Structures are given as C-alpha cells and as structure tokens.
Amino acid sequence: MSKVLKGSFELMKQLNIAAVLKVLRTGGKRSRAEIAEITGLTPASVTNITKFLMNAGYLNETGIGESSGGRPPVILELNPEARYVIGVDLGVGVIEVVIANLEAKILVKKTIKIEDKEDEKVYNIVLNKIISMIREIIDESTIGKEKIMGIGMAVHGVVNTSTGVSEFAPYYNWKKVSISQNVEDALGYPVYIDNDVRAMALGESWFGSARGIDNFITINISNGIGAGIIIDNKPYYGVDYSAGEIGHIVVDVDGPKCNCGNYGCLESIASNKSLVKKAMKLIKQGIETRISKNKKNVEDITIEDICEAASNGDETAITLLKEAGRYIGLAISNLVNTLNPTQVVMVGEIMLSNDYALESIKGTVKKVGFELPAQKTRILQSTLGSNAAVIGAVTLVLQEVFKGKEFAEKQ
Numbered sequence: 311m312s313k314v315l316k317g318s319f320e321l322m323k324q325l326n327i328a329a330v331l332k333v334l335r336t337g338g339k340r341s342r343a344e345i346a347e348i349t350g351l352t353p354a355s356v357t358n359i360t361k362f363l364m365n366a367g368y369l370n371e372t373g374i375g376e377s378s379g380g381r382p383p384v385i386l387e388l389n390p391e392a393r394y395v396i397g398v399d400l401g402v403g404v405i406e407v408v409i410a411n412l413e414a415k416i417l418v419k420k421t422i423k424i425e426d427k428e429d430e431k432v433y434n435i436v437l438n439k440i441i442s443m444i445r446e447i448i449d450e451s452t453i454g455k456e457k458i459m460g461i462g463m464a465v466h467g468v469v470n471t472s473t474g475v476s477e478f479a480p481y482y483n484w485k486k487v488s489i490s491q492n493v494e495d496a497l498g499y500p501v502y503i504d505n506d507v508r509a510m511a512l513g514e515s516w517f518g519s520a521r522g523i524d525n526f527i528t529i530n531i532s533n534g535i536g537a538g539i540i541i542d543n544k545p546y547y548g549v550d551y552s553a554g555e556i557g558h559i560v561v562d563v564d565g566p567k568c569n570c571g572n573y574g575c576l577e578s579i580a581s582n583k584s585l586v587k588k589a590m591k592l593i594k595q596g597i598e599t600r601i602s603k604n605k606k607n608v609e610d611i612t613i614e615d616i617c618e619a620a621s622n623g624d625e626t627a628i629t630l631l632k633e634a635g636r637y638i639g640l641a642i643s644n645l646v647n648t649l650n651p652t653q654v655v656m657v658g659e660i661m662l663s664n665d666y667a668l669e670s671i672k673g674t675v676k677k678v679g680f681e682l683p684a685q686k687t688r689i690l691q692s693t694l695g696s697n698a699a700v701i702g703a704v705t706l707v708l709q710e711v712f713k714g715k716e717f718a719e720k721q
C-alpha cells in the first residue's frame with residue numbers, strides 16, 4: 311500500500327475507534343447495535359472495534375439487554391480502570407499532583423506550597439519538586455507503570471501548547487522554559503500541557519458544569535485571575551497563546567499598582583492576595599471583624615479566613631467579597647458583551663463557602679452588561695470546585711487517549 315493510502319486508512323480506523331469510545335464515554339452503557347446506529351458505522355466494524363477494545367481491557371460486558379425479536383444484545387460499558395493518567399497543576403504558590411482513572415476520578419492527590427521567597431521559585435527547584443511528586447504518587451498508588459498513559463500539566467501563565475514551552479510564568483518569574491520536554495525526559499511518559507485556566511475549561515466541558523456546551527468561559531479567581539475561553543467547542547488561544555488574561559483588564563484607572571506594572575488591573579483589586587492585603591490593612595486600622603479571630607499574627611490571615619468570617623455573618627468580610635464581585639463582574643460584563651457565551655463558570659476559593667461574591671458578580675453583569683447577552687448568560691459555580699485545575703490537567707491527557715491513536719496503531 312502506498313504511504314499516503316496507508317496513512318489515510320489508519321486515520322479512518324482511528325476516527326472510527328474514537329467514535330465508538332465517545333459513545334461509551336458520554337452515553338454510558340450501550341449495545342453494539344446502538345453503537346452502530348449512533349456512529350453510523352457498519353455492525354461488522356463495530357464488532358471488530360469493540361472486540362479489540364475489550365481485549366485491550368477498555369470495555370466490559372455488563373449484562374444482557376432487551377431482545378427486539380432475535381438474540382438479546384450484550385451491553386457494553388467503558389472500564390474506567392483500564393488505564394490511568396497523571397494530572398499536575400502548577401499554580402500560583404501551589405503544586406498539586408493527582409492520579410486519576412479514565413473518568414477523571416482522583417485516586418491519590420499530593421499538594422505542596424511554594425512560598426513567596428525568591429529561592430523557592432527557581433526553575434530547576436520547582437521542576438525537581440514536580441518530578442519527585444509524580445514519582446512518589448506513582449509508587450504510592452501501586453498502579454502498574456505500563457497502565458499510565460501520560461501526564462497532563464496545567465501551568466500558570468502563558469503556555470505555548472505546540473512547543474510545550476512555558477513562555478512566561480509571572481509568579482515564578484521564569485521565561486521560555488521547556489517544562490513539558492524536561493518532565494517527559496525525566497519520567498518517560500508523554501506530557502501534554504496548557505495554561506491552567508484553559509485546562510480548567512476543558513475539564514469543565516468533559517466532567518463539570520459545561521458538559522454539552524460549545525460556547526462558554528471559565529474564570530479562575532485565585533492569587534491570579536484568568537479566563538479559559540471556549541468558542542465552538544474549541545479553546546481560544548490567541549496569536550501568542552495569551553488570550554484570557556483578564557486579570558490585567560483595567561477596572562479602576564486610579565487603582566493600585568499591579569504585578570504587570572500597570573495600575574488598577576482586576577488582579578490588583580480582586581485577587582485573593584489583594585483581598586487579604588485589604589483585610590490586613592483594615593484590621594491594622596482597628597476595624598471590628600472576625601477575620602483574624604483564629605490568627606495570632608495579622609500577617610497570617612488567608613482568603614479562607616475571609617470566606618469563613620463572611621459565612622459567619624462578618625460585615626467586613628462580606629463587604630470585601632461583594633466589592634471584589636463588583637469588579638470581577640465589570641470585567642465579565644466586558645467579556646460577555648464581546649463574546650456572547652452561553653455561560654460563565656466561576657472557579658476559586660471566594661466562590662466555595664458562600665454566595666456573596668457570586669451574587670455580586672451576577673448582579674453587576676445584569677446591571678452593566680449589554681442587555682441581550684447579559685440577561686441570558688448563566689453565571690454559575692464550577693462543580694469541580696478546588697479540583698478544577700487538576701481535573702483539567704487530567705483531561706489534557708484523556709482527550710489524547712480518547713482520540714484512539716494508540717489503538718489504531720496497535721489494531
């Protein structure tokens with residue numbers, strides 16, 4: 311067979327396998343006849359592909375369906391424990407590593423903090439920490455190394471997904487590091503990488519609040535603020551992979567100085583760090599609040615302290631969250647006016663324990679957004695919660711696994 315013909319034949323095979331996997335991944339249990347009907351493949355093809363996938367351990371027979379006259383059909387389902395993937399979140403000040411199954415169910419998780427000190431943020435130190443965390447988690451999980459399909463990395467900052475290079479990670483202050491290649495060289499698994507918030511958006515569309523939705527935005531509010539934009543079911547990257555940097559939309563021209571050098575960026579006003587800073591200032595001025603009630607030192611308060619105080623009715627904390635919500639809502643209304651998405655999925659600590667920030671965001675978008683999109687766009691909390699980034703990282707690998715390339719080569 312000529313090379314071109316062989317290539318297109320393999321691609322065809324791969325697409326057919328991917329179609330069968332998709333039916334079982336998204337639709338649950340199915341008979342072969344149903345799979346053939348949904349995919350448009352011939353019954354013979356479906357029999358062939360499912361036989362191969364069963365031999366590889368990907369499918370289980372779960373029982374017998376109802377007969378429509380002839381022999382009752384065998385029902386198939388995906389075996390989520392057939393293979394495993396590793397997800398890494400390299401966020402602002404924190405690294406999380408997980409092992410998950412094919413349904414993104416987390417089996418083991420490890421978290422470490424990277425302090426705000428210069429010597430902790432050197433590239434080689436961070437890289438070695440990630441590599442040793444992955445090695446430890448594989449050992450602890452007792453999963454056979456051959457069952458691990460790859461490593462997904464959700465990395466803070468600007469990430470070039472085609473070269474695997476972390477172009478710029480503001481918190482770590484490094485530029486142009488080949489993080490994907492370095493991890494792959496050290497561990498021998500394929501590595502897939504994207505910006506952390508874009509990975510979150512992918513995770514939301516596979517496993518979270520955005521299943522079946524083609525146009526949506528995920529917004530992460532942490533020490534940094536960013537957006538993952540999905541247009542027509544595809545992530546939008548921008549020419550230089552920096553689309554979604556909404557933390558640097560100016561929301562107050564007279565606002566405080568931001569990390570990026572400008573003044574009044576959203577991140578300088580509504581990030582976790584800036585809320586903590588504001589709370590510390592108020593406490594030092596002697597304001598009555600429960601925010602610091604569990605802390606000896608005012609300098610030790612965290613975003614969780616603010617959220618907990620708000621949940622207990624503390625007026626200062628509630629005001630801080632509502633005010634942050636107003637500024638975040640301003641930025642979101644600009645996005646909604648520009649992109650007209652179906653929904654906006656909010657991720658971040660200030661969304662978790664109470665609704666003050668979320669309600670304030672919704673109210674602001676309704677009030678200042680252009681009427682048609684602003685009234686219709688749903689703004690909701692992520693159902694993946696604090697695992698949004700690692701599940702996003704895991705999904706970076708799963709989307710490759712479910713493309714079926716590996717099987718097409720082996721079949």
Ligand SMILES: [Zn+2]
Pocket residue numbers: 557558568569570571572575577
């Ligand atoms: Zn900025």
